[in-house]
Amino acid sequence: MSNRATAQKKPSKVESLKEKSNFLREPILTELQLDTTHFSEDGIQILKFHGSYQQDNRDNRKKGQEKDYQFMLRTRSPGGFIPPQLYLTLERLSEEYGNHTLRTTTRQGYQIHGILKKDLKTVISNIVKSMGSTLGACGDLNRNVMAPPAPYKNSPEYQLAWEYADKIADLLTPQTGAYYEIWLDGEKAISAEEAPEVKAARQKNGNGTIFTDSVEPIYGTHYMPRKFKCCVTVPGDNSVDIYTHDLSLVVITNKKGELQGFNILAGGGLGRTHRKEQTFARAADEIGFVAKNDVFDLVKAVVATQRDYGDRTDRRHARLKYLINDWGVEKFRNKVEEYFGKKLKPFKKLPQWKYEDYLGWHEQGDGKLFLGISIENGRVKNEGDFQLKNALKKVIEKYELPTRLTPNHNAIIYEIEPQWQEDIEKIFLSHGVEINPDNVNHLTRYAMACPALPTCGLATTESERIIPSILTRIDSLLAKLGMAEETFVIRMTGCPNGCARPYMAELGFVGDSPNVYQIWLGGCPNQTRLARPYVDKLNIAELETFLEPLLVYFRDSKKKKETFGQFCHRVGFDALRTFANEYQPNEENVMKKTTKKSRGTRNEHRISVNDEWYQKLKTISKNDNKPMSQIVSEALENYFTNQ
Incomplete structure (x- = not known):
């Protein structure tokens, strides 16, 4: 086992499951052939690496009856990128096999809920064939790499953040063939070619960062002690909650917009357990600066430090934040530098961080527009007069537009030609979807x-x-x-x-x-x-x-x-x-x-109306793009004028 810090202690059960899984194949491959509604406890743990959680609908639990087993699938979508064909496929799959909704996550992916075990293979294979993936969206490895969703084409920093989110996601993607063997019968779908520098970096040993001659050169047999989360952002843009990740990179450019390197932060993480003080939320620390040509070696050095020294005996104490908290930043930096092979440079000074949600209409910087849509709690659904799911489908299908999901589970539609703006607005408003952020409830x-x-x-x-x-x-x-x-x-x-x-x-x-x-x-x-x-x-x-x-x-x-x-x-x-x-x-x-x-502050007097009148007001407000208070005021003025 690769863990050096806890070699004298008994590893957790999950460590043994990973070791016996034949690089994430078993028991999934065997249990998938069984005529059952669910996987075993062992199978559940390995299934996570493939991007799925086994769940049951607790509203349907009845004593003496089998649970209502179903599965959640989560996409791996670096930087929140969802090409049009992938969205349309996800939308269709959620109707045919899911619970008729999609859920945008706080890590910029989509989730489909309500899938049955017998349909898992069909759903995953359809996702992969539509330029998507669920591999590594869950499990003890690098999760979806986040980046600011704003599609600013005239800002080199934003384009670089997207580029390196993709490259780091590729670098840390599991190399086992299990995913394609199980879900696509061994057929690896056509996808974008990896950058040559990413391929080279994955095989470069450095100072013990990889396992030579291994199916998984970076992860080895046991993968990571727990989940590992990364993000890439630009100075000042904290749409990604930068202090909450295991590893965060900040793009640093010169005055010409040319990439110089990255500021590095590490040790963030929020999971904890009530009334167990040894578990806690923690904000990331500033670690240093790395030149652009060394960034992949640095990422591997951080991963290797956590891989080899993270706690594999207690899963509640297994995240990188606990290692840094136990060691201190200086010891952690020294160990990273051992793997990296050189000293890190000092952390570069940054402007103050600011949160942006990018709702409403914006210019991309290349003559085109993008539109940020507020999605309440990330739930993309059709409900009564509110038809967000249908509206997104219609707009994306009609104009073949890509989307970027945001870290606050909203969505950005981009590459919009100015002449399409009016029609897109009409589509959303006619489906009861508010696109003016000023009309979205302030809370x-x-x-x-x-x-x-x-x-x-x-x-x-x-x-x-x-x-x-x-x-x-x-x-x-x-x-x-x-x-x-x-x-x-x-x-x-x-x-x-x-x-x-x-x-x-x-x-x-x-x-x-x-x-x-x-x-x-x-x-x-x-x-x-x-x-x-x-x-x-x-x-x-x-x-x-x-x-x-x-x-x-x-x-x-x-x-x-x-x-x-x-x-x-x-x-x-x-x-x-x-x-x-x-x-x-x-x-x-x-x-x-x-x-x-x-x-x-302002004077406000509130009155109540029955639900029928409220729903009518709400519909008129969205159709006419007016606040409900304005409609009521106009109606009252008309009433008293005619008295």
Whole structure:
């Protein structure tokens, strides 16, 4: 076994499964031939490497009956790139074999839920034949490599980020033939040719970075101790949540836009376990700078360090963040430099990070346009008058347009000719899809939630299904307090593994048990600081009672342009708790700021309408591209004028 640091301890069971799998073939190859609805526990672990999780619909569990087994498939899509033929194939497969929806992930891929075991081979082979892949989208290896989704053709940095996201993804792709043998009967689909420098780098030994004469030169028999996550971005663009990855690279160019090299960060990761303090969320550290010609050797050196010294005895302690936390940055850097064969250069100074969501219309820089579409919780679906799935299909099919999925599970359609803009707008609006980001709810726009129940096997409570009602309640509370214009980053997960990155949010909900969440506060809008746990267990029924004093304190004591997360971090949790304990809800507290025009707040009087009228208002609003409040005001003005 390659692990040197834990050689005297007993490896975890998964290590043995990887060793016996014949490079990810078994027991998948054998069990796929069986007339069963699910794989064995051993099979489930190896299936992950092929991009699939075995799940069951917990809403359908009945005592004494077999579980409603189904499978989630996840695409490997470096930089979020989805060619038109792949989207159309995924859309079709989700209708024929899935649950009729697609899910954009927070790592810029698509997920199809609800696939049956007997259909897995058909679905995967169709994906591969349409320029897609699921290989390595899950499992103990490098996951989907992220990059900013903005298709700026006149910005060399953005094009370089895409290029190197692709190349690093290729470098770290499993080399075993198991994937094609199992799912395509050995037929390797035609795909883009790997760059020669990537092929050469994979076989270059350096100082022990590869296993010579191995099927897997970089990974070896046991692959990685746990999942490994990478991203490539440009200075200032933190659409990728740069501090949350095992390895992050920042493109550094000269004044002419020519690539010089990359800043390197390492050791980020968010997964943890409630009330086990040895597990924790961690932000990445600055490691150094590497010249462009050495970048693949550096990536391999980081991977080899984690591969050989990461903890293979305790999977809760197996991520790179724990190795760096245990060793310290200096020892880690020294070990990386041993594999790398030279010293790293100092980390280059960077501008401040800023989060961008790229919603709405933008120019690409080459005369064409791109359009960012907000996808609530990443769920691409058709529901009533809201027909996002059909709208995307129609636009992509008609104009053969590529898309880039964003790290905040939205989508960007690009390469749009200006003369197509009006028609594309009409298609989306006629399908009930809002394309003006100013009309997207201010909380929904910056919120994320993981799928959680009913399909995720790790979920302890709701997330995607409940967050719309949570945001509505928070929105109502803000209006009640005269803070209707305030917005902040809200993220929710159904368990502590952190798939929607709640530990970087200004207000994070982390599922603990049914209807109960741990609350994290103090992150910032640009995701450059970890939040901290504020309340261990909050029943979601008590949300308003919990949140009102904190919002009142923020409203009355914040600095100019300070956001909720920044305020919580500045004043500290002791001050928040003191104020909350002494807070007395009364009309004076609630109304204190509602009559003032400062700080961007406004007077708001809310009235209720029945659901039928609300749905009609919503439809008119989308069709006429007008806020609902404007439509109501015009109707009232007309009513009183004619009295």
